[in-house]
Structure formats: structure tokens, C-alpha cells
Amino acid sequence: ERRGLLAENQLGAVRGVQGAKEQALLNIALNKEYVNNLKATWIDVKKAYDSIDHAYLTQCIENLNLPDWILKFIKVIISKWKIDISVGPEKIMSKKIDRGILQGDSLSPLLFVLCMDPLSRKLNEKYTKVTVQTDAESIFTNHLLFIDDLKLLAKDSSTLSTMTDEAKEFSKVIGLEINKEKSATNDKCCEDTATLLEGVSVYKYLGIIEDSRGIPTRSSFEEVQSKLISRLYDAVRAVLVKNKIHLRPGCKERLYLPRTELGRGLHSVELRSEHMLLQLLDCLMKSKEISTIRAAILKVENNNKTHLALIKGFLKVNYRLVEEVTKKSLEEAQLAKLYNEIEKRKLHSKLYNARKNELVSVTVFCYIQDRNVFWGADGVCQHCGKSGKTVDHLATRCEKMLGHDYTRRHNEVVRCLHLLLLNRYKFKSSKRIRSHSVQEILDNEYAEIRVDTRIKTAVKIRNNRPEIFILDKKKNKITLIEVGITSQDSLQIVETEKLRKYDLLANELGLIYKCSVEIIPYVMTWDGIVTKYHKSHLKRLEIPMNVEAYIQSIVLKKTVEIIFFDRRRGLESGLNAEESWERASMAPFISQGGTTLEEPTNNINKESDLKEETVLVKEVEENI
Known part of the structure; x- marks a missing residue:
């Protein structure tokens, strides 16, 4: 660009x-002027890339008077263009490319536009141009060119005819052929070269549908606004529902919130289009002083x-913005609008209440977080007969x-942590979670690990039965x-x-073993919410992210089993139970990672009835 090539x-x-x-906007600006x-x-060219003559290229x-090394490099590259055709592992044919430009890299478009440049310069030198007057100067042009998409413009028929003949002759010389049908x-002066647009006939140039007068058809805008966007939203949601990523009564606004x-x-088409228009306007405004094309576009857009031209005013009114509209302020306003819609819904808003607490972060997602499992039906918990039958009650409060x-x-989480620790301290090298059973006490030269056992101390302590006790003999450190x-x-x-539960026990253990003692809580909600401190706890426990994700999947899956089993035998009992269960059954989807009534610490040595997902098991086995 600096050399004006x-x-x-x-x-x-x-x-x-x-x-x-930018080319499409200039096209519209010229027509409106x-x-x-x-x-x-x-003008449309048949197989433009495949037809360029190598001698001409x-x-x-x-x-171009390029440095010798660049010229030599390009010539060598061109001489070595070839294609290989293979069937399976066997190459059956090799063909050298003697004509055309090989596609698939960033150099090819540059070579092609260089081949088309002589036509632009000839048209600019020989033929009358149309103009758009800006505040400072005018823009003059008689054609628009984007790669091989060419549009010739003239005030009269004779000029257009000679320009069309010029383009036709040029194409023939360099090996290109104009496609009359396209x-x-x-x-009428050019109907021997191109199809004449008559009546309601239209042509699509750079994605803009124009009629014979170059006017973008109103139907194209109405179709996008009233039909295509709606159909696109419906199609996206249909795919998500089919793959059990989203439910029909689920929160629609949540689809367009970022994962964080x-x-x-x-991405919402409407929200994204607002960003695109704002960024396009800012781009045109910033460079209007140095680009006559952009100045001309802005002038026509503002006049009409x-x-x-009005996007900033529209956004200010739509989102009730007071200050200047920027990319950041628009993002914040769009998020706020989505959250306002969510807060109007009683069930969907519960998950997002965590955002109001600065100590809370969310690390996983699943259907059940929408809390819309019982489809709004009222009822009483069949287990306790006291509380309402809600997702939160069944998940942790009954x-x-x-x-x-x-x-x-609870025990599934302990089992995963136990296997991780056994591998770390060389009690075993097995990575099979499925077959792992927890032993209460294990001891070797590296560590002593106890699970759910009472710790004897000189002073009687009430809380003396930690979930997991680790004595690291090499580091002389105890972890609870x-x-x-x-x-x-x-x-x-x-x-x-x-x-804080084992503070007294930690003090006693420090005196008995003459070592440092640390207490690390591993706490999450049933729907994957953790505090801001959870990340530091993970780091201290040295839990890999894949293991963390697997543990969260177990928690979510167990919760789903609890709630949906209750739903199936309760609300869904009847003739359509099987059909409703099939519709409602779903597996949680896990992202990166994260008691109620006090969680019990019963004997861990019970075989779990959980059938883990094979893929998740393999992933965590590789990381333990």
C-alpha cells in the first residue's frame, strides 16, 4: 500500500x-448521489483464479520493480505449483499447474489483484468519472473492484459501452472469460456482454441485492428483519434442544451471555449487528480526514x-445511555438488558443471584441450574412432607x-480425592477410578493417609474425625x-x-507430630458455584483441572439423578411417564472449574451405583 502498487x-x-x-457502502453512496x-x-468472470495466464502474471x-530476491522467490513458487491426487495413502496422480493461481494461502489473492490492477488504471486514465462532493474535496471513480467483482459506472450509455468493451478485451488478453449469464x-448498449435487467430483475453485488437502478431492494431488508433473524434464532435453539444443551422452557437470554x-x-445477531455498526461508524469517522472514500460515504449516509449514521443516537435511546457510546459501554448495556430480562423470571433469576455476592464465582453449567425441572408444578416433597418440592430443596435441603x-x-468426591492422593504418595499407580475403593488407613515411607477415622489426642476434642488426614513424612506436614x-x-x-471446624485438632496434632498443620476445605454448591477462595484451595491441594472437572461432573450427575428420579416417580407417574422421562432426561455439561444441612461422614467403603461416563473416566485417569 505504501508504494501505491x-x-x-x-x-x-x-x-x-x-x-x-466499505465497497458496498461506496456503491450505495454513488447511487444515492x-x-x-x-x-x-x-461483470462476473468464469473461474477467475483458475484462468490467469502465467506469462501475464x-x-x-x-x-512492479520489486527487489530481486522477492521477484525470484515468487517466480520459483509459481514454477513449483502442482496438485497431488490420492486415494487413501496411495498417490495416483500428480499434475503441474500451468494456468491459474493456486489458492489456499495469503499470497494468492495479492497476486490476483496485481493482475487486475492494469485494468483499473486504464479505466481511470481513459474514461469519464462520476463524482461525490465532500466538505473538503471530491471523490472521482468510474468503477468499483473487489478482487474479481467488477462494477462499471457511467453517466451515459456510450461511456458505459466503451468501458465494457475495454474490460472485455482486457479479460481476453490475460486469459479470463466473462460469464454473460452471471x-x-x-x-441495452451492453446486452451483448451481460444480461439486461428488466422489470423486477435484480443483481447481487457484494451481498447487496440491487435492481436495474442500483437501488438495494426494500424486500431484502424486510426479509432480514422479519424472517431470517427469527428463523435463525429458531434454528439455533432447535439444534440446542435436539442435543439436550437447552430446554424449550429454559432461559433464552442465557444463550447469549458469555461463558464467564x-x-x-x-452471539445474538441483533446485539452483534449493533456492535458492527458502531465499530464501522467509528472507523469511518476516525479516517475521514485522510480517506476521500470514507468522507464521501459519511456525507451520503448523514444526508440520508x-x-x-444514526446508530449512536439509536443506542443511546434504546439502552438509555447518558455518556458517549463506546464499545465497552455498549457491551455493559447489552449485558444489563439481558440480566434485566432474566430477573423478571422467578426461577431463572435464582442462579444469577450469586453475581451480587463478590465472594462467589461460577465455574460449571448444566440444565438443572435453570431450576425449571418441574415445569412450574406445585407440590410437597414426598420425602419429608414439609417443604415445597423445588430443585434447591431436593438437591441439598431435605x-x-x-x-x-x-x-x-459426598462419598464420590472423597473417593476421587483419595485416589489422587494415593497416586501422589506412591501407594498405588492405578488410575482406574471405577474400581477404586477407599481404605480407612494407609501408611508407607512417604505418607500416612486416613479417611473418616478418629484421631487420638491427649486432650479430648469433640471434632476429631476429619474427612481426610494426610501426614506428609518428607515435608513433615499434616493436611486436613x-x-x-x-x-x-x-x-x-x-x-x-x-x-474452622478442626482448629483445636490442628493445634493438638502440631504438638504431637511437631509439624505444621493446614486445613483445606473443598466446598461447592450442587450447581457448581464456589467462593473466590476455592481456586487457592485447589492450588494447595494440587488438583489438576481435569480431575476438578470430573469431580464436579459427579456432583452434578448425582444431583440430576436425585432430582429426576424423584420427578419421574412423582409428578410423572401415569400413562405418559415413560415419554415424559425420556423428554426430561439429560446429562450435565461441564465447563472449567469450582453442605447443606451438614454433610454426614458415613463409612466411605460402599460401592457406588454411579455409572460414570466412559469419556470422563478416561480423561481423569490420564491426569491422576
């Missing part, structure tokens, strides 16, 4: 421009009060489920690990209790 008409493969968008009365020919490069014109904000990370469902979920699965309301309380 390309004419300004070519906006393809050029850095620092908006490419097809001339009240859509310009004569035009749209080499001549174009030599005429080319178009709005003047509890969302699915998808288009959506692009007293009658403490001794079995919650215990199995406490596991807890709870609800959002109790998260901070439970983590603090787990952290």
Missing part, C-alpha cells in the same frame, strides 16, 4: 480498509439519515435424604481436607465452618 478502486486484499463493507440514475454493468510482477447491465457470566457464549442420596454424592456439597444460601457459611 494498487489503484484506489481495488479494496480486496488491502489492509486497513473495511473491504467488501445520482438519484439511482447511473448506467452500470456488473510474471510480466505484472516484473513491472453478469448484468441496466443499459453463566451463559452459553453464543441512514441507520449507520433431611430425609441425608443418609443415602446426599451421602453417596474437609469436603462439603451445599446450596448457594449456605456456601460461605459451610466453607467457613469446614475451615
Whole structure:
């Protein structure tokens, strides 16, 4: 670009421009300036890349006065172009490319636009141009060119005819052929080269549908607004529902929140278009003083009060913004609008209440977080007969489920941590979680590990039965690990209790073993929410992220089993039970990573009835 090797008409493969968008806007600006009365020919070339003559390509490069080493490099590259055709591992054919430009790399478009540049320069030198007057100066042009998409513009038929003949002759010389069926014109003088647009006929240039007068058809805008966007949203949600990533009564706004904000990370077409228009307007405004093309585009856009010109005012009103609209302020306003919609829903808003607490972060996602499992049906818990039948109650709060469902979920977490520790301290080298059973006391030259056993001390201490006790003999250090699965309301309380529960025991152990003692809580909610301190706890326990993700998957899966089993035998009993269960059954989806009533610490040596997902098991086995 610095050497001016390309004419300004070519906006393809050029850095620092908006490419097809800028060319399309200039096209619209020119037509509006001339009240859509310009004569035009749209030229399409048959297999443009595949037809360039190599002798012509080499001549174009030599005429650029490039350094010898660059010229030599390009010539050698061209001479070595070939394609290999293989069937399985066997190569059946090798063909040298004697004509055309090999595609698939960043050099090919540059070579092609260099081949088209002589046509631009010839058209600019010989033929009358149309103009757009800006505040400072005017822009003059008689054609638009984006790679091989060429549009010729003229005020009268004779000029358009001679320009079309010039383009036709040039194409023939360099080995290109104009495709008459896919080319178009709005003047009869060129109908021997291109198809004449008559009546309701239209032509699509750079994605913009134009009629014979170069006017973008209103139907194309209405179709995008009223039909295509709606159909796109429906299609996306249908795919998500089919693959059990989203439920029909689920929170739609959550689809368009970033993953760090509890969302699915998808982009809304409407929200994204607002960003694109704002960025495009800012780009045009910043460089209007140095680019006559952008100045001309802005002038016409402002005169016609288009959506692009008014986008900042629209965003200010739509999102009630007071200050200047920027990319950051727009992102914040869009997020706020999505959250406002979520807060209007009683069930969906519960998950997002955690955002109001600065100590809480969210690390995993699954269907059940929407808390829309029972489809709004009222009822009483069949276990305790006291509380309402809600997801939160069944997941952690029911007293009658403490001794079995919650215990199995709790023990699965302990089992995973136990296997990790056994491998770390060389008690075993097995990585098979499925067959692992927990032993209460293990001892070797590296460490002593106890699970759910009473620790004898000189002074009687009430809390003397930690979840996991580790005596590291090499580091002369004791670690007490406490596991807890709870609800959002109790998260901070439970983590603090787990952290302070064994303070007296830790002091006694320090005196007995004459070593340092640390207490590390491993606490998360049933739906994957953890405190800000959880990350530091993971680091101290040296738990790999894949193991952490697997543990979270066990917690979520156990919770799903608890709730959906209860749903199936309760609300869904009847003739359509099987159908409803099939519709509601779902597996949690895990992202990167993370009691209620006090979690019991019953005997861990019970075989779990959980059938782990094979893929997750293999992943965690590789990381233990």
C-alpha cells in the first residue's frame, strides 16, 4: 500500500480498509448521489483464479520493480505449483499447474489483484468519472473492484459501452472469460456482454441485492428483519434442544451471555449487528480526514439519515445511555438488558443471584441450574412432607435424604480425592477410578493417609474425625481436607465452618507430630458455584483441572439423578411417564472449574451405583 502498487478502486486484499463493507457502502453512496440514475454493468468472470495466464502474471510482477530476491522467490513458487491426487495413502496422480493461481494461502489473492490492477488504471486514465462532493474535496471513480467483482459506472450509455468493451478485451488478453449469464447491465448498449435487467430483475453485488437502478431492494431488508433473524434464532435453539444443551422452557437470554457470566457464549445477531455498526461508524469517522472514500460515504449516509449514521443516537435511546457510546459501554448495556430480562423470571433469576455476592464465582453449567425441572408444578416433597418440592430443596435441603442420596454424592468426591492422593504418595499407580475403593488407613515411607477415622489426642476434642488426614513424612506436614456439597444460601457459611471446624485438632496434632498443620476445605454448591477462595484451595491441594472437572461432573450427575428420579416417580407417574422421562432426561455439561444441612461422614467403603461416563473416566485417569 505504501508504494501505491494498487489503484484506489481495488479494496480486496488491502489492509486497513473495511473491504467488501466499505465497497458496498461506496456503491450505495454513488447511487444515492445520482438519484439511482447511473448506467452500470456488473461483470462476473468464469473461474477467475483458475484462468490467469502465467506469462501475464510474471510480466505484472516484473513491472512492479520489486527487489530481486522477492521477484525470484515468487517466480520459483509459481514454477513449483502442482496438485497431488490420492486415494487413501496411495498417490495416483500428480499434475503441474500451468494456468491459474493456486489458492489456499495469503499470497494468492495479492497476486490476483496485481493482475487486475492494469485494468483499473486504464479505466481511470481513459474514461469519464462520476463524482461525490465532500466538505473538503471530491471523490472521482468510474468503477468499483473487489478482487474479481467488477462494477462499471457511467453517466451515459456510450461511456458505459466503451468501458465494457475495454474490460472485455482486457479479460481476453490475460486469459479470463466473462460469464454473460452471471453478469448484468441496466443499459441495452451492453446486452451483448451481460444480461439486461428488466422489470423486477435484480443483481447481487457484494451481498447487496440491487435492481436495474442500483437501488438495494426494500424486500431484502424486510426479509432480514422479519424472517431470517427469527428463523435463525429458531434454528439455533432447535439444534440446542435436539442435543439436550437447552430446554424449550429454559432461559433464552442465557444463550447469549458469555461463558464467564453463566451463559452459553453464543452471539445474538441483533446485539452483534449493533456492535458492527458502531465499530464501522467509528472507523469511518476516525479516517475521514485522510480517506476521500470514507468522507464521501459519511456525507451520503448523514444526508440520508441512514441507520449507520444514526446508530449512536439509536443506542443511546434504546439502552438509555447518558455518556458517549463506546464499545465497552455498549457491551455493559447489552449485558444489563439481558440480566434485566432474566430477573423478571422467578426461577431463572435464582442462579444469577450469586453475581451480587463478590465472594462467589461460577465455574460449571448444566440444565438443572435453570431450576425449571418441574415445569412450574406445585407440590410437597414426598420425602419429608414439609417443604415445597423445588430443585434447591431436593438437591441439598431435605433431611430425609441425608443418609443415602446426599451421602453417596459426598462419598464420590472423597473417593476421587483419595485416589489422587494415593497416586501422589506412591501407594498405588492405578488410575482406574471405577474400581477404586477407599481404605480407612494407609501408611508407607512417604505418607500416612486416613479417611473418616478418629484421631487420638491427649486432650479430648469433640471434632476429631476429619474427612481426610494426610501426614506428609518428607515435608513433615499434616493436611486436613474437609469436603462439603451445599446450596448457594449456605456456601460461605459451610466453607467457613469446614475451615474452622478442626482448629483445636490442628493445634493438638502440631504438638504431637511437631509439624505444621493446614486445613483445606473443598466446598461447592450442587450447581457448581464456589467462593473466590476455592481456586487457592485447589492450588494447595494440587488438583489438576481435569480431575476438578470430573469431580464436579459427579456432583452434578448425582444431583440430576436425585432430582429426576424423584420427578419421574412423582409428578410423572401415569400413562405418559415413560415419554415424559425420556423428554426430561439429560446429562450435565461441564465447563472449567469450582453442605447443606451438614454433610454426614458415613463409612466411605460402599460401592457406588454411579455409572460414570466412559469419556470422563478416561480423561481423569490420564491426569491422576
